[in-house]
Amino acid sequence: MTEPQDKSRRKFVAGAAVAGAGLGVAALAPGLHLIEVAGAAPQAPRAAGEPAPSTVRWGMLIDTTKCATGCDKCVTACHTENGINETVQDVRQGSQWIRKIDLKDPKNGRTHSLPMMCQHCEKPPCVDVCPTGASMKRADGIVLVDRHICIGCRYCMMACPYKARSFVHQPLTAQNPEVPRGLGCVESCTFCVHRVDKGLQPACVEACPERAMLFGDLNDPTSEIAKRLAQEPATQVRADLKLNVGVRYKGI
Amino acid sequence: MRLEKNSRSEELLFYALVGVGALVTAVGLAAALYMEHAGHVVTGMNNQVVWGMPHVFAIFLIVAASGVLNVASIGSVFGKAVYKPRAPLSGLLALVMLAAGLMVIMLDLGRADRLVVAMTHFNPTSVFGWNVILYPGFFAIVGLYLWTLMDRKMNPYYKPAGLAAFVWRLILTTGTGSIFGFLVARQAYQSAVIAPMFIIMSFAWGLAVFMIVQKSMYAWNGMTLHPAVRSRMKNLLGTFVAAVFYFVLVYHLTNIYYAKETAFERFILLEGGIFPSLFWGGWLFLGTIVPLLLIYVPDLNQLRGSVFAAAVLVVVGAFCLLYVFIIGGQVYPLDIFPGMEVTSSFMDGQIDHYRPSWPEILLGLGGIGLAFTATAIGVRVLKFLPEDDLAKLESAGHMLD
Structure with a gap:
C-alpha cells in the first residue's frame, strides 16, 4: 500500500476486499495472499444517485505510536488526490485539509506525531453555525461543504475546535473534476468521499507507509476499525466537547 | 436643517461633505471588488484569523446601530420627554448604521455574489441564520416606528411601535453577541456574559454616536444644546460607559478564574503586544477613564466640547476593544x-500574527462613509434635527423627571 496505485489496481483491490470481507485474508491466486485487504476496501461501490446509507458511520483510527515524526506522506497524498496544488506565499492562507501535528508532553517528555483533519463529528459545530446549510453531514457521517451554497462567511472556521477548515484565498486552476473547489468557499477533509463512494480508501490511509491510519464503518461490529476500537484504548480529541468525533487516536 | 435656512456657502459645504462621504464609500466598494476579484489572499486574514478588520468595523456599526435606537426608546417606551424630539434622528441613525454594517460584512464574504443564497437558505441552528431574520426585521420595525413618529396620522401608534423596536433591538444585539458567545x-469566546455585554456596549456606543451627530447638527445650524439636556445625556453616557467597564471586568475576571483560560488572559492583558496596549491604553484609558473624567469631574465637564470629546473617545475605545476581542481572540492558538x-x-501552539491590509481598512471605512453620507442626506431632506421646546417641558414638569 506504499506505492501509488492506478485505477485498475484500486478496482481490483476493492473487488478482492468485497470478496474477502471479514476474513482478513483474501486468496488472490494459489499461493498468493493479500494480508488485511479487508481494511483496504471497506464497502462495495455505491451507485450514482443512490443515497448514502444511514446505517454506516465512517470513521478513522489513527495509531500515533506508528506515525513517524517528519513523515507527511498522508498530507502529500491528500493534496495530490484533491487537487490542492496552488502556490501560496503565506502558508496560513493555504488550504490545509490535513496537517501533521507534533506533541510533547511537558510532564514526561513523551512525544507524539499525528495527522489532524476534519474529525467528522456526530454533532459538528460547523454544521450548527452555517447560516445557509452549506456545511452538512451526510447520512453516513461524512461532514462536507456544499460548494453551491457556501457564501464564504467563515463562521464554520470560527466554530471548528480542530482548525480543520480552510478558506480558498486565491483563484484555483487545474482542479480534480471529482473534487470541486472554489475561490471564496470553505473546504475541509471529505474522507475522500469520492473514493469512498467507489469502495476505495481515503488517499491518506492508502499512502501511510506505517499503516497507522485505519478507515472503516464504526457501526459495523465486524469491521476492522470497530474490532480494534473494541479492543484497544483510543482517544477522541477534545472529548470534553462531546462531539462524538469520527476520528479516533491511539497512543495519546 | 431645512434647505431654505442654508446660505450658498453652506450649500456648497454640504455638497462637499456628501461628496467626500460618497467618495469614501466608493473607495470602500472598489476595495471590496478588488478583494472579490483577487481573493482574500490580498487581505491580512488567513485560515486562523478568519475575521479581520472588516468585521471590527461591521460589528461596531451593527452594535452601535442597535444602541443608537436607545435614544428613541427612552422617549417612547420609558416616557422621558426630553428624548422624544430625538427619536426620529435616533431611528434614522439606527437604519443607516445597520445598513452600513451589513454592507461591510456582506462585501467581505468569500462569495458576496451569493447574497440571494443567504436570503433563501436558512439554517435554524445558526446564530448567523437568526441574524438573517433579525436584521431585515429591524429595518422593517424601525421603518414603521419612524413612520409613526413622522406622520401625524400614524402618531397614535408610536408607543407600540417603539416598544416593538426596543424589544427587537435587544434580541438583535443578543444575536450579535451570541455569534461569539456560542x-x-x-478560548476568547463561549461565554454567557458576551450577549448582555454586547447589549450594554450597544447602549454606550450608540449613544456616543448619537451625541456626536447631534452636536455636529447643532453646530451646523448655529444652535447650542440646552445645558439641562446636555447634562442628562452626558450622565446617561457616563452610566453606560461605566456599565461596559463592569461587563468587560466580569468577562475577564471569570476567564482569569478558570485555570484553562489564564494563559489566554495573560496573553490578551499582559504579554500579547498590541492587544494589551489597545486594551489598557485604548479602551480602558482613552475609551473609559478619560470619558468618565470628562463627564463627571465638574471642572472638566463644564469645558466647551468636553462631552463631545468624551463621546468621540468612547467610539475610539469601542474600536480598540473590538479589535482586541475579535482579532486578539483569534490569534491566540x-x-x-x-x-x-x-x-x-x-500555527498550532503558536501566536498568530495579523496585519490588516489596505483593502480591508478601506472596506471598513467605506461602511463609515455610507453611514455618514446617508445620514447627511437624510437630515437634509427630512426633519430630523432635535428641537427642544424647553419652556413647555419645564412648565409641564417633565424636564428633570
Missing part, C-alpha cells in the same frame, strides 16, 4: 491538546 472552539506542547506547519 463558539466553543476558541486553539487549545486542541490541553497540557501538551504543540507544533505544526499551521
Whole structure:
C-alpha cells in the first residue's frame, strides 16, 4: 500500500476486499495472499444517485505510536488526490485539509506525531453555525461543504475546535473534476468521499507507509476499525466537547 | 436643517461633505471588488484569523446601530420627554448604521455574489441564520416606528411601535453577541456574559454616536444644546460607559478564574503586544477613564466640547476593544491538546500574527462613509434635527423627571 496505485489496481483491490470481507485474508491466486485487504476496501461501490446509507458511520483510527515524526506522506497524498496544488506565499492562507501535528508532553517528555483533519463529528459545530446549510453531514457521517451554497462567511472556521477548515484565498486552476473547489468557499477533509463512494480508501490511509491510519464503518461490529476500537484504548480529541468525533487516536 | 435656512456657502459645504462621504464609500466598494476579484489572499486574514478588520468595523456599526435606537426608546417606551424630539434622528441613525454594517460584512464574504443564497437558505441552528431574520426585521420595525413618529396620522401608534423596536433591538444585539458567545472552539469566546455585554456596549456606543451627530447638527445650524439636556445625556453616557467597564471586568475576571483560560488572559492583558496596549491604553484609558473624567469631574465637564470629546473617545475605545476581542481572540492558538506542547506547519501552539491590509481598512471605512453620507442626506431632506421646546417641558414638569 506504499506505492501509488492506478485505477485498475484500486478496482481490483476493492473487488478482492468485497470478496474477502471479514476474513482478513483474501486468496488472490494459489499461493498468493493479500494480508488485511479487508481494511483496504471497506464497502462495495455505491451507485450514482443512490443515497448514502444511514446505517454506516465512517470513521478513522489513527495509531500515533506508528506515525513517524517528519513523515507527511498522508498530507502529500491528500493534496495530490484533491487537487490542492496552488502556490501560496503565506502558508496560513493555504488550504490545509490535513496537517501533521507534533506533541510533547511537558510532564514526561513523551512525544507524539499525528495527522489532524476534519474529525467528522456526530454533532459538528460547523454544521450548527452555517447560516445557509452549506456545511452538512451526510447520512453516513461524512461532514462536507456544499460548494453551491457556501457564501464564504467563515463562521464554520470560527466554530471548528480542530482548525480543520480552510478558506480558498486565491483563484484555483487545474482542479480534480471529482473534487470541486472554489475561490471564496470553505473546504475541509471529505474522507475522500469520492473514493469512498467507489469502495476505495481515503488517499491518506492508502499512502501511510506505517499503516497507522485505519478507515472503516464504526457501526459495523465486524469491521476492522470497530474490532480494534473494541479492543484497544483510543482517544477522541477534545472529548470534553462531546462531539462524538469520527476520528479516533491511539497512543495519546 | 431645512434647505431654505442654508446660505450658498453652506450649500456648497454640504455638497462637499456628501461628496467626500460618497467618495469614501466608493473607495470602500472598489476595495471590496478588488478583494472579490483577487481573493482574500490580498487581505491580512488567513485560515486562523478568519475575521479581520472588516468585521471590527461591521460589528461596531451593527452594535452601535442597535444602541443608537436607545435614544428613541427612552422617549417612547420609558416616557422621558426630553428624548422624544430625538427619536426620529435616533431611528434614522439606527437604519443607516445597520445598513452600513451589513454592507461591510456582506462585501467581505468569500462569495458576496451569493447574497440571494443567504436570503433563501436558512439554517435554524445558526446564530448567523437568526441574524438573517433579525436584521431585515429591524429595518422593517424601525421603518414603521419612524413612520409613526413622522406622520401625524400614524402618531397614535408610536408607543407600540417603539416598544416593538426596543424589544427587537435587544434580541438583535443578543444575536450579535451570541455569534461569539456560542463558539466553543476558541478560548476568547463561549461565554454567557458576551450577549448582555454586547447589549450594554450597544447602549454606550450608540449613544456616543448619537451625541456626536447631534452636536455636529447643532453646530451646523448655529444652535447650542440646552445645558439641562446636555447634562442628562452626558450622565446617561457616563452610566453606560461605566456599565461596559463592569461587563468587560466580569468577562475577564471569570476567564482569569478558570485555570484553562489564564494563559489566554495573560496573553490578551499582559504579554500579547498590541492587544494589551489597545486594551489598557485604548479602551480602558482613552475609551473609559478619560470619558468618565470628562463627564463627571465638574471642572472638566463644564469645558466647551468636553462631552463631545468624551463621546468621540468612547467610539475610539469601542474600536480598540473590538479589535482586541475579535482579532486578539483569534490569534491566540486553539487549545486542541490541553497540557501538551504543540507544533505544526499551521500555527498550532503558536501566536498568530495579523496585519490588516489596505483593502480591508478601506472596506471598513467605506461602511463609515455610507453611514455618514446617508445620514447627511437624510437630515437634509427630512426633519430630523432635535428641537427642544424647553419652556413647555419645564412648565409641564417633565424636564428633570
